């Protein structure tokens with residue numbers, strides 16, 4: 001629902017309430033407020049220890065639920081570890097006024113057993129299993145080296161348990177150009193996997209190319225889906241080098257050229273149910289980003305909703321935002337949609353330069369910039 005309210009201000013855009021259409025209206029003195037069902041984040045890194053305590057509230061105060069990535073050190077490869085990590089997250093939130101629900105994941109390895117998958121389902125806190133090809137991204141060194149040779153029994157049990165496989169979709173072959181790794185993964189791993197196990201539910205995480213968009217669109221709805229990050233909707237690879245090397249814009253899969261960004265924007269703003277919100281918010285201590293070998297990952301939790309709204313607004317598709325942020329994800333996972341509402345106010349707010357904690361600081365996406373669409377609970 002989109003409503004307008006008066007504020008002394010400059011000309012602004014107005015969207016017809018409940019009509020789903022977009023109108024450009026000269027409306028001096030009018031600012032907007034958008035009311036949507038509370039979103040969930042279907043791809044989130046919360047880390048552990050001090051970093052967990054620093055970042056968790058940024059997600060918990062906006063999102064109802066989040067799929068929590070298991071790439072800790074050591075990784076979350078067992079249900080027992082997932083349950084204990086779940087408890088640490090809730091402990092880190094103690095005293096804060098939130099009913100945030102972490103949905104845990106298991107880190108798939110060559111050794112994951114069908115029994116472990118059963119335990120995961122029985123635990124009631126694990127909702128998915130994550131495939132990191134070994135060496136593809138941050139903390140993926142313990143990931144899968146032989147998916148078809150070693151993991152099929154576990155994957156078959158996931159089908160029995162109706163548990164989706166979440167995929168970091170890049171090949172790791174150093175011979176393959178880094179900008180082609182997602183496309184090659186689709187051809188050499190994902191297509192054969194789906195052919196072999198057509199009943200397996202798969203989420204292609206953080207899609208970055210038109211190849212991924214086309215692939216996901218060609219699959220059966222409800223069987224294969226994709227998450228999309230704020231950075232891959234807003235930025236292209238030029239921004240990595242704009243005015244010098246920009247380590248805080250480096251993530252994996254790396255940003256791609258503008259034509260790919262446009263394909264992602266048009267897919268998510270078309271209302272296609274196969275695409276939903278997954279921030280991939282991935283905090284790293286500032287020193288480890290601004291380094292001679294900087295790590296991959298963008299901390300976007302504080303700005304994600306503002307950026308998603310900005311991108312949907314840019315193409316006149318704010319009426320499609322709520323399905324992307326709040327409906328398509330739970331529908332795919334077979335979970336109820338959130339009933340609580342959140343509002344986004346079209347008012348300028350400044351993103352902090354960084355967030356400090358005892359032993360360091362983290363620089364968020366769009367640090368120091370002015371954004372609009374400030375989230376708040378009515």
Ligand SMILES: NC(=O)N[C@@H](CC(=O)O)C(=O)O
Pocket residue numbers: 045071137138139168250251252253280282283296297298
């Ligand atoms: N996206 C990233 O660049 N980094 C993520 C891992 C991942 O999601 O691939 C991280 O954990 O830092």
Ligand SMILES: [Zn+2]
Pocket residue numbers: 137168205206252253
């Ligand atoms: Zn990833």
Ligand SMILES: [Zn+2]
Pocket residue numbers: 043044045069280281282
């Ligand atoms: Zn991630």
